Amino acid sequence: MTLRGSWVEAVVAAGAVPASHVPDASLGRGDVEEFTGADPVEAGELRVEPLSDARPLAPAAVCFLDGIEQWRVVGYGGITPIVRAHVAAAVRQRGPDRRLRTVAEATEDVAITRLDRLPAGVRRALEAAGVRVLEFPAEEAGQPARALAAARVEVQKTRTALERRLGEAGLRALAADEWLVVDGVLSDSAALSEHTRALGVVKSHGAQYFEGAELERALTLPDGHRTSVFRPRARGARRDIYSWYVRLWPWEGNDLLYGLLRLEARAHPETIALASPIAAWMRAERAPVATPDRRWDRLLYPIHDVETYLRARAPSDLTSHPASRIPNPGSRFPRTAS
Amino acid sequence: MIERRDPLPSPPLSSPIGRVVATEQKPATPHQFHFWTANETSIGIGAIVRVEGLGAGDSGRVVYGVVTDGFAYSDLATPLHDVVGAQGDPAKAAASPTVRQEIRLWTAAVLRQTPEEPLQPVPLGQVHVATDVDVAQALRMDAYLGGAQPTAIPVGLYTSGGLEAPVYVDADFLLGPEAAHLNISGVSGLATKTSAVEFLLSSIFQHFPPHKGRVAAVCFNVKGPDLCFLDRPGTLDDEDRRRYQRLGVAPEPFQQVRYFAPFKADGVNLNTLRTHPDLVGEVEPLVWGLREVLDYAEVLLNRDDIDAKADAFIDFLADRVVDKEFEDGFGGAHRVVTFADLERLFRSIFDGLELASRGGDSWRTHHIATMRKVRNRLANISTRCKGLVTDDGPSNDLPWGRFADRTVYVVDVANVDPLGQDLVFARVVSQLRERLERRDLGVEAVVVFVDELNKYAPADGPETYVKKMLLDISERGRYLGLVLFGAEQFRSQVHRRVVGNAGTAVFGRMDADELATPGYQVLSPATKIKLATLPIGELMVRHPHFTQPIFVRFPRPAVLRGRDGVERYPPAADLPFEDAVARQLLKLDRRVRPNQVKDLIADRREEDVRRALAHTRQTRPQDALAHFKKQLGGRVAAVPAAARESVPPLNAISDEPY
Ligand SMILES: Nc1ncnc2c1ncn2[C@@H]1O[C@H](COP(=O)(O)OP(=O)(O)OP(=O)(O)O)[C@@H](O)[C@H]1O
Ligand SMILES: [Mg+2]
Numbered sequence: 001m002t003l004r005g006s007w008v009e010a011v012v013a014a015g016a017v018p019a020s021h022v023p024d025a026s027l028g029r030g031d032v033e034e035f036t037g038a039d040p041v042e043a044g045e046l047r048v049e050p051l052s053d054a055r056p057l058a059p060a061a062v063c064f065l066d067g068i069e070q071w072r073v074v075g076y077g078g079i080t081p082i083v084r085a086h087v088a089a090a091v092r093q094r095g096p097d098r099r100l101r102t103v104a105e106a107t108e109d110v111a112i113t114r115l116d117r118l119p120a121g122v123r124r125a126l127e128a129a130g131v132r133v134l135e136f137p138a139e140e141a142g143q144p145a146r147a148l149a150a151a152r153v154e155v156q157k158t159r160t161a162l163e164r165r166l167g168e169a170g171l172r173a174l175a176a177d178e179w180l181v182v183d184g185v186l187s188d189s190a191a192l193s194e195h196t197r198a199l200g201v202v203k204s205h206g207a208q209y210f211e212g213a214e215l216e217r218a219l220t221l222p223d224g225h226r227t228s229v230f231r232p233r234a235r236g237a238r239r240d241i242y243s244w245y246v247r248l249w250p251w252e253g254n255d256l257l258y259g260l261l262r263l264e265a266r267a268h269p270e271t272i273a274l275a276s277p278i279a280a281w282m283r284a285e286r287a288p289v290a291t292p293d294r295r296w297d298r299l300l301y302p303i304h305d306v307e308t309y310l311r312a313r314a315p316s317d318l319t320s321h322p323a324s325r326i327p328n329p330g331s332r333f334p335r336t337a338s
Numbered sequence: 339m340i341e342r343r344d345p346l347p348s349p350p351l352s353s354p355i356g357r358v359v360a361t362e363q364k365p366a367t368p369h370q371f372h373f374w375t376a377n378e379t380s381i382g383i384g385a386i387v388r389v390e391g392l393g394a395g396d397s398g399r400v401v402y403g404v405v406t407d408g409f410a411y412s413d414l415a416t417p418l419h420d421v422v423g424a425q426g427d428p429a430k431a432a433a434s435p436t437v438r439q440e441i442r443l444w445t446a447a448v449l450r451q452t453p454e455e456p457l458q459p460v461p462l463g464q465v466h467v468a469t470d471v472d473v474a475q476a477l478r479m480d481a482y483l484g485g486a487q488p489t490a491i492p493v494g495l496y497t498s499g500g501l502e503a504p505v506y507v508d509a510d511f512l513l514g515p516e517a518a519h520l521n522i523s524g525v526s527g528l529a530t531k532t533s534a535v536e537f538l539l540s541s542i543f544q545h546f547p548p549h550k551g552r553v554a555a556v557c558f559n560v561k562g563p564d565l566c567f568l569d570r571p572g573t574l575d576d577e578d579r580r581r582y583q584r585l586g587v588a589p590e591p592f593q594q595v596r597y598f599a600p601f602k603a604d605g606v607n608l609n610t611l612r613t614h615p616d617l618v619g620e621v622e623p624l625v626w627g628l629r630e631v632l633d634y635a636e637v638l639l640n641r642d643d644i645d646a647k648a649d650a651f652i653d654f655l656a657d658r659v660v661d662k663e664f665e666d667g668f669g670g671a672h673r674v675v676t677f678a679d680l681e682r683l684f685r686s687i688f689d690g691l692e693l694a695s696r697g698g699d700s701w702r703t704h705h706i707a708t709m710r711k712v713r714n715r716l717a718n719i720s721t722r723c724k725g726l727v728t729d730d731g732p733s734n735d736l737p738w739g740r741f742a743d744r745t746v747y748v749v750d751v752a753n754v755d756p757l758g759q760d761l762v763f764a765r766v767v768s769q770l771r772e773r774l775e776r777r778d779l780g781v782e783a784v785v786v787f788v789d790e791l792n793k794y795a796p797a798d799g800p801e802t803y804v805k806k807m808l809l810d811i812s813e814r815g816r817y818l819g820l821v822l823f824g825a826e827q828f829r830s831q832v833h834r835r836v837v838g839n840a841g842t843a844v845f846g847r848m849d850a851d852e853l854a855t856p857g858y859q860v861l862s863p864a865t866k867i868k869l870a871t872l873p874i875g876e877l878m879v880r881h882p883h884f885t886q887p888i889f890v891r892f893p894r895p896a897v898l899r900g901r902d903g904v905e906r907y908p909p910a911a912d913l914p915f916e917d918a919v920a921r922q923l924l925k926l927d928r929r930v931r932p933n934q935v936k937d938l939i940a941d942r943r944e945e946d947v948r949r950a951l952a953h954t955r956q957t958r959p960q961d962a963l964a965h966f967k968k969q970l971g972g973r974v975a976a977v978p979a980a981a982r983e984s985v986p987p988l989n990a991i992s993d994e995p996y
Contacts, residue, residue, distance in 0.1 A: 058435075098437040287423030287434035292415040301436050308413070308439070 007111065007129030008074045008084060014125030016075035016082055016118075023073070023148050038209035041242060042228035042272050046214040049226050049276065051246075056280035059179045059197075063093045063103065063170055066183040066306040067163040070318040071155050077118035079144050082126070083151045085110050086318050087159040088310045091170045091180075092302065100305050103173070106166050109315075110134050110158055112151045114141040134158065164189045171195050183303045186241060186264045187232075193239040193266060199278065200241075200264030203298040205257055207232070209243075221260065223250035226279040229272050240267040246279040248286050249297050259297045355379060356444070356465035358389055369448045371403060371460035374441050380499020381405060383868045384878075384889035386468040386476050387446060391461030399453070401460045402468065402476030403446030404886045406862040412438035445862070447886045449476040473503035478883045482508040491545045492585040493538060493879060494890025504585050505890045507842055509547055511882045513783050517841030518816030521791070523829040528874055529846025531825040532564055535787055536895035538823075541587050542785065543744045551782030552743035556736075556766060559750040560759070560789050563611040567903035568746055569595040569620075571896060578893035589896040592746050597621040598736060599750040600758070601725030605948045606918035609725050610750040611900075614907035619925055624749065625952065626726060626765070627733040628677050631719060632656045634764045637803045638715050638757065647708045648715075654704065655712075659683070666690065667701070677720050677727070684713045723758035728948070734955060738769055741780030756793075760804045763794060767807055767820075774818040783819035786811070791824035792831040805833060812839035830855040843880040845887075847872040861887070915944060919951055926954060927962030938967060946970060 012018045040046065067089035075082040090105035112134045115123050126133060136150035163184070168191045170180055179197045186192040186200035209232050210218050218227055227245040232238075241264050249259030261282060265271045282300070290296040290304035356375040360366040371389070375381050383405055391399035414420055424431035448460060452475070466472075473496050474480050482489045483506060490506035511517040520538070522531045539555050546553045559565040571591045574582075582589040599610035599621050607613075608621050631638075635652045655674075658664065664672045664683070668690030672683045691698050691706060699706045720727045736747055749766060751759045767786060773779035788794060788808070795808040811822050812835060824840065826832050830852060837843070848869040852858075858866060865887070869878060875894070880887045898906065913921060916939055920932035939947045950969035959965035 094436060098435060100436065285435055287425075287430065288414070288436060288438050289419045289423040291419045301438070305436070305439060 007126065007131040010125045010129045011075055011077075011082060011122050014119075014121040016077050016122045016125075019073050019075050019081075021073040022071070023152065036207055036209060037233045038230040038243070039233065040228065041231050042244075042275065046210060046217050046230060047228040048217055048221060049228060051224050051226055051276055051280050051283065054276035054280040056284045057274065057277040058281065058284075059177060061093060061095050061175060061178040062302070063091045063174065063178060063180045064100070064183075064300075064302040064306050065089065065091045065163060065167050065170060065180060066303050066310070067159050067166075068307060068310045068314065069155050069159040070314055071112075071151070072318055073148070075122075076144075077113070077122040080114050080117035080141060081144055081147050081151060082118070082122075083112040083148075083155070084318070085112055085151075085155045085158065086315055087155065087162050088314060089159070089163045089166045090306050090310055091166060092306045092309060093178075094302060100302055100309075102309060104166055104170055105310075105313075106162055107313075108132070108158060108162055110154075112136065112154045114138065114147070117141050160188060164192070167192055167198075171198065181300070181302070183306075185238075186266075187238040190239055193241050193264075195266060196268075196270070198265070201282070201300060201303070202262040202264065203260075203295060205260065205262065209233075218245055219256045219260070220251070221245055221247045223247050223259070224283070226275060229275050231267060241265070242267045242271045244275050244279070246282055248283055254297070257298075261298050352466070354464035354466055355381065356387070358460060358462045358465060359443075360459075360462055366460040366462060368451070368457045368459055370445065371401070371448070372443055372445050373465045374443050375465070377440060377442055379442060380467065381408075381442075381444060382498065383408060383864045385498040386449065386473055386496065386888075388466045388468050388472045388476070389460055389463050390466065391463045399451070399458075399461055399463075400475075401451045402449040402472060403460070404449055404476075404888065405444050406447045406886070407445035407864040409443040409445075410440060411443075412440040414438060449885050450478060467499060467501060468503070469501065470503040473505065477505065477888060479506050479508075481883065482506070482510070487547060487549050489547050489550075491538075492541050492587055493881075494877060494892040495581055495584055496888060497891050502584065505879065505888060507879070507881045508883055509542075509545075509550060511841050513542070513546075513550070513553070513785070513821050514816035514819055516816075517882050518821045519812060519840040520821075520823045520842040520844060521829065521832070521837050521840035522823075522825045522844040522846065522877075523827065523832075523848070523852075524846030524872075525849050526827055528872075529827075529848070530874055530877070530892075531846055532561075532789060533895050533899075534844060534846065534877055534892060535789075535823055535825060536565075536568070536897055537587075537892050539746065539785065539787070540590070540592060540896065541585070543592070544587055546744075546783075552780070553783045553785070554741045554743065554745045554747065554781040555785040555787060556747045556749065556770065557787040558759075558763065558766075558789065559610075559748055559752050560793075561752055561900075563900035563904045564752075564789065565748050565787075566597070566610065566612040566750065566900055567617075567898035567907070568592045568748060570898035570903060570906075572894065572898040572902065574894055574896060581891065581893035582896070585893075589893070591897040594742060594745040595620075595748060596737075596745060597748045597750060598624040600624045600723070600754060602912065603724040604912070604915060604918070605725060605728070605944065606915060606922065606951070607912045609753050611752070611904055611909045612750070612907070613909040615910055617907055618910065618921075621750075623734050623955070624726060624736075624762070625728050625734045626761075627728050628675065628680060629660055630733055630735070630765060631716070631727055631761065632660060634761055634768065634803070635712075635716070637760050637764045638719055645708075645711070647705065648712050651704045651708050651712050654702075655680070668694070677716065680716065681713075684709070719757060719761070722755045723761065726754060726758050726762070728952065734952070736766065736769070737780075738773060739778050739780055741773075741784070743781055760794075760802065763788070763804050764807060767811065771811070771815075771818065771820055774820050781819075783821060785821045785823050787823040787825075789825045791836070792826040792828060795824070795833045795836045797831050797833055808836055809833065812836045816841075828852050830857055841882050845869055845872075845878040845880075846876075847874070915947075916940075919947055922951055923954065923962050923966060926958065929961075930963050934963060935966075938963075938970065942970060 069087045071083050071085035073081045074084045086109050088107040091103050092100040093103045094100050110132045114135050134154045136154055140146045140150035167182055168189060171191055174180055181199045181201060183201060185202055186198055192198045221227060225247055229242050229244045232243050243262055243264050246261050247259050251258040285300045288301045290299040290301045293299050293304055356373040358366060358371050358373045364372050385405045387403050389401040391397055420431055474483060489509040491509050493505055493507045496503045496505050522534055524531055557565050569591050574589055579589055597612055597620055599608045601623055602609045610621055612621050660674050666672060666686050668686060670686045674680050674683055687701055691701060751762050770784055795805045811820050815821060829837055850870045853866045853870060876889060876891050878887045878889050916936040919939060920935040923930045923935055950966050953969045954962055954966045957965060
């Protein structure tokens with residue numbers, strides 16, 4: 001077993017120019033930024049429902065799934081970036097003692113580049129290094145900036161796949177009345193989107209399902225309310241799913257998206273019956289608040305906890321650590337960017 | 339790559355209970371480190387831990403530490419966020435579906451590193467609870483526990499999380515010559531100061547290393563019945579017995595105890611609470627005459643003021659007058675042995691001066707005022723300490739030169755006037771010192787236990803003789819085998835050099851105000867809290883071999899508590915004069931019949947009876963009654979009681995020259 005990251009030394013030794021650069025931090029997995037539309041399920045058009053009378057769902061045990069990705073350009077073969085990425089995901093279970101314990105976790109380290117663009121020696125070294133190599137499309141390889149954007153997509157895909165795999169395994173291990181709460185959409189996975197006790201919690205709102213008055217109703221949803229349940233129109237590989245919004249904190253004085261979550265659960269009449277209890281449950285998860293994370297207005301503490309857990313276990317040479325102020329061993333000049 | 343894990347099972351004893359962590363803010367240093375444990379842990383303030391280095395360059399390194407502080411916190415960034423999450427309702431805060439991540443972080447002070455060189459920061463390794471062997475290593479007890487001549491004295495049990503290890507102090511550092519003395523402080527009752535010293539004395543008697551010779555203890559009883567029943571068994575529970583066994587000390591009262599107490603003012607009843615008929619026989623009177631007092635007259639003078647002239651006059655009396663044939667210069671010849679003789683000398687000097695010439699106010703360079711002052715002081719002591727100081731007659735003292743191994747000499751001065759207490763301390767300790775210097779005390783080492791040390795060596799106030807003497811033992815006693823065990827409630831109220839020279843310091847439950855004084859700055863706030871709430875029977879020990887103070891538990895002393903003693907053996911009411919005399923003679927000679935004695939002394943002057951009794955006691959004749967009768971003299975010498983008023987200081991059987 002080679003030491004993590006040691007393949008970097010091998011490719012550098014083979015002629016790659018060492019580099020150390022972390023492209024702008026990923027904002028996490030989001031929806032695609034386009035209008036897709038939705039069909040009403042619960043009511044004729046999107047309505048605002050108060051949650052004051054709703055009894056929160058309170059499952060005895062809940063598993064929370066989240067993942068992280070970390071990546072860094074570690075070298076160039078010519079002008080083709082060689083990226084090292086670490087993705088990790090974990091399921092942490094919350095039992096009657098209200099504490100979280102890891103029940104499953106997975107990590108993967110990959111190299112991302114375009115092999116046919118690398119000098120032969122570097123390429124051979126990389127192929128021999130025992131690291132899984134992913135390639136971005138040939139057409140993105142010409143421009144380093146585009147190559148990086150494409151590499152980033154690869155990183156995200158790797159992470160999504162890992163999360164999905166872990167989530168599906170997590171479903172199989174779920175106890176009879178246990179729920180699985182996933183950070184992000186369920187509709188990636190058939191198993192997740194069909195399960196009776198899986199819940200997707202989406203906190204970035206790139207996708208737009210509504211226009212006009214309905215959109216206004218969704219985005220100005222008052223604190224303590226949810227929208228009626230709708231069915232996002234299927235796109236690409238996505239599965240059939242039910243969705244609804246819930247507001248965790250008053251947005252007035254902040255921003256339209258402040259405290260706004262979109263929930264996903266299986267497309268089934270029972271979901272409609274559960275929409276209010278689940279929305280109330282999410283509101284109950286506001287405490288403890290997930291500070292100091294900047295997204296605390298919609299980041300559930302247990303999800304934050306999973307992320308903290310994963311970051312704590314990530315390889316220290318990839319995370320930005322105070323020590324990263326010290327130039328990387330491979331760099332020729334001290335880095336000036338923070 | 340996917341692994342499924344189940345919640346952690348509880349760790350077995352040998353597995354680590356914590357991990358050293360170090361950050362730029364809280365780094366590990368050669369003397370301190372931080373580690374975290376599970377939230378449920380047996381670790382607490384005072385716990386001893388072992389750190390094993392695992393990293394490169396650290397393997398084989400073992401560090402022992404003692405926990406000095408503890409921290410708990412969660413990932414809560416500011417308290418306000420808790421308020422926000424709970425929407426201002428504390429009840430809701432407790433009901434939140436998830437408990438925040440939290441940490442138990444501990445700070446430990448390094449006790450020992452192995453290897454000791456090179457001295458490096460504590461490795462960021464795994465933390466284990468200490469075993470018996472670890473405790474011995476951590477406290478460097480291995481140096482004196484084994485070997486050809488071990489010098490270990492059990493002091494108590496280190497206890498932490500179900501683990502228990504005996505802690506020993508080093509006799510060479512407790513009783514000299516390397517270091518010596520012990521000081522114990524703490525609040526009344528809860529600190530168990532007196533009890534701890536009693537336990538430690540019996541531990542010393544049982545474990546004093548043979549190569550160091552013989553050892554004895556002189557205990558001044560200054561409070562009620564505290565030390566009056568050291569030879570009687572007390573009540574112990576099973577836990578105490580178990581602790582005795584674990585410490586290797588037999589739970590027995592002291593085998594050899596000798597009690598000394600002065601008389602009450604009547605000169606025949608003993609001034610102690612050990613007067614129950616079954617026990618009073620073992621109390622020996624402590625009676626001193628002029629000679630004994632004059633040698634320590636400095637004690638009397640500088641309680642009030644230092645007066646070189648008075649000193650000089652006292653020296654003159656001690657050197658030139660007492661026990662010698664002396665001409666007063668007015669035609670009188672004196673042989674001054676007793677206070678009464680001295681009083682006669684004073685009278686004849688003052689009368690002589692008055693007759694000789696008008697205005698004559700000095701005698702042999704001593705001014706009349708100085709002489710009057712000295713006379714008053716001496717008269718004063720013989721009145722204030724009447725039962726201790728005899729006006730006349732022989733004295734009875736501790737067995738100087740015949741001290742016995744593993745024997746406790748209790749000197750009961752609990753009810754003696756402070757002036758008399760000072761005199762007793764001064765004389766007993768000075769005698770011990772001289773004898774130990776000359777090596778003719780009978781033992782090689784003596785522990786002197788002074789309770790309420792703050793009274794005798796206060797931090798402020800005049801430099802009294804007693805204070806100077808206690809300072810002297812503190813500073814030089816260790817070479818002589820003269821060891822001071824002092825106890826007081828407030829260490830800050832005892833002279834700095836006296837406590838400072840105590841190689842071993844013990845602390846029971848402490849008063850919070852006392853802990854706020856500068857002397858305790860070296861202790862962490864958590865250690866202070868622990869001291870302020872220390873349960874009964876638990877002590878904090880500082881000893882030269884221990885780099886940090888250590889908490890131990892000790893069993894109740896196996897002797898009868900003073901309070902219980904006076905209940906089980908209620909002190910007898912004072913006997914009428916004749917009965918007391920009869921009782922004393924009976925003690926000397928079992929054949930004596932009380933009625934005989936009573937007849938004999940029926941209308942004798944009490945002074946005469948006392949003197950005859952003292953003489954008999956000192957001579958220890960075969961036939962006590964006959965000797966007593968002879969000393970008392972013929973009935974003709976008796977002076978009717980009515981006549982006494984007219985010649986109070988005079989003594990009927992002295993050979994009065996005029
Ligand atoms: N090891 C022990 N375990 C439990 N109780 C004890 C222990 N040692 C002493 N005690 C109890 O504690 C009480 C107080 O003890 P002690 O008289 O020694 O305290 P002290 O500090 O000398 O008090 P003071 O300042 O009043 O003289 C006694 O009643 C005794 O029985
Ligand atoms: Mg006491």
